[in-house]
Amino acid sequence: MRLSSIDVLRSLAIVLMVVVHFVENLSGSYGTDGGPFVGAHRHWWLPTGFAAPLFAFLSGLSYRLWLDGQVGRGRDSATISKATVRRGLFLAMLGFAFNVFVWMPEDVFNWDILTLIGTALVALDVVRRMPPAVTALACGLVVTLSPALRGLADYPAAWTTGHFDYDFTLRDVVLGFLVTGYFPVFPWIVFPAAGYLAAPAILGLRAGSPGPARGPLVVGAALAAGSAVALAAAAALPATTTAARGWTMFPASTAYVLGTLGAAMIATTVLHRLLDGGGDRPPVPVPWLSSLSRHSLSIYLLHHLAHIWPLWACGYARTGEITSLWQVAMPPILAVACAGGFLVVALVAARWMDRSAAPSAESMLRWLSDP
C-alpha cells in the first residue's frame, strides 16, 4: 500500500539529505563565521539534523505497512521473520560496503544510517512480538539511558574535529555500534521503533478504526514540549564534557531526539489526513514524489557516489591525496546548485526506473529478501 503522505515525507528527507551532504562534503569545512565545521559553527541556513530522524521514523512506519501486507497475504510468522532479517542484514551489509567504497576501508565501522536501519529492521522483528506498552517502555529507556551511556563510554574521546574517529579495536567498534558512532543504537533505534509503534494510530490501521486519531498529535506535541523542557533544563544545568547539551545531532541529545520525533509524528499525521484520502475524499496522487520515495535507497547510494567519488578523484589528481579537496572544493552556493542538479537527474532517473522496471537497490533488496 503506497501512501502519498509517506512518499512526500520520504522525498523531503531525501532532498534535505542530498542538500546537506553536498554542502557538508564539498564546501563545509568552515562555517559562515570562518570557524570549524562542528557544532554551532555549521551553516545556519543548512537544514541539518532533520533528514535522518525522519528517514528512520518512516522506516519503522513503512515496516508496519509491509508487515500488515505480509499478514494479509497469509504469510506465517517464521516466513515474515526470515524476510525481515534478510532485509535487515542486506541493508547492514550494504551499509558496510558503502562505507568501504565511499568513505574508505578504514571507515567501515562508522555506523552510518544504513547500518542503523538494517539493525533496526532486525530489532523490529523482535519488537513486533512485544506488547506495544513494552515497546514504549523500551523507547523511554533508550532515550533515558543514552546520555548515561555516552558518559560511560566517554563519547567526546571517540570524536575528533566533529567526526567519529575510532580505532580498529573490539572496544571502539562495539561502543561505536551502541553509543558513539554516527547513528548508534542508543538512541537512534528509538526512531524506527516509534514509527512502528505509532503507525496504527497515525494511519488508522486498527480493525474497525474510523481513521487517524488525535493520539499521535497529542503525543507529538508532548514530545515537542519534552524537547523544550530538556533544552531549558540543559541551559540551567552546569556544563559537563560528556552530556549532550542543547540541540545537537552528534551526539543526539535528548532535546534533539524528542523534538525531531515529535515533529516527525505530527508531520506524518497531518500529511496523512491531508493527502491519503479517507471517507469520501480520494487520495492526492504524487507520482513524481512516489518515484523518488520508491527509489530512496538507490538515491541515497547514488548521491554519495555522485559527489564523493569525483571529489576523491579530483583531490588525488591535484595533490596525490584523495581527501585533499574534502569540504574545500567549492563555495556553498555552488554545492547547493550541484545538489539541485543531482536531484533533478535523480527525479528523472527514478521515473525512468519505475517505467522500465530497471534493476535498482530496491529490486535487489526484494529479490534477495522477500519470500
Place this chain on the structure above:
Amino acid sequence: MIIDGRELPEPAGTAGIPADAVEHVPLPTGRPFELAAVALGPTAADDDTAAVDAALADVVARARAWVGDDGRPPLVVPLFGTLTVWGPHRTLVAGPADRLPQLKAAVVEFAALDGELHDIERHLATLLPLVDADAPLAFEFADAALSRRGELAGRFRDAVSLRRRLAVLAPALHVPAPQPPTLAGQLGERLRERTRIVDRAGFATEQADLLERVYTACGERASDFAIARRQAALEWTIVVLLAAEVVLMLVGALTTGTT
C-alpha cells in the same frame, strides 16, 4: 400496517369483517396483534345444509383474506361449531356469541406464546449467519480480534438472553390441556399442533445452545488471551530491563577494561 417487513392485507372494514369486531391486543413482545370476533347466530336457513356450507365458506374466505399470508398461510380450525382462522398477526374467531370469550382467551394466550417464539426465531436468524465467521475465535484468539471483544460479548449476551427466554417459554408450551376438555383448551391444543410450536421451540433451543457454546468459548479464549497478553507484557518488560542492564554492563566493561 407493516409488521416484520410485510404489509398486512386490507383493513377489517374492506374485507367484509366489521370494523367494530376487531380488537387490538398488546402482546408481551410489543408486536401488535389484531383479534376479530364474529358472532354466528342461528338463522332460518340453518336447516339448509348447502346454504350453511356456502355461508361458512364465505366467512372463511373473508377471514383468510383479512388475516393474510405472511409466509405461513392462515390456519383454519373448525371446532365444535366454531371457526378460528389463525395468523400470527391477525386472527378471526367466529361462533356462537356465548363461546367467543373462551375462543378469544385461548387465541390471546397462544398468540403470546407464538409471538415470543417468533421473536426468538427472528433474533436467531440474525445471529446464526455470524457463527461461521466467529467460530475460529472460539478455537484461537488473536491480536487482530481484540477490538472485537465488545462485539463478541454482545453476541454472547444475546445468546444467553435467547436461551433464557426459551427456558421460560418451554414450561408454558408443554403445559397439559385442562381436564375435562374445554373449548379453549382444545383450541389451544389444535393451534399448538398445527403450528408445530413445540418442535419449533426445540429447534430454536438447539440453535440458541449452539450460539451459547460458540460465544462462551469465544469469551474464554478472549479472556485467556488477555491474561496471557498481560503475562507476556510483564515477561517482555523484564527482558527489556535485563537487556538495558546488559548494555550498561557491556559499555561499562568495555570502557573500564581499557582505562
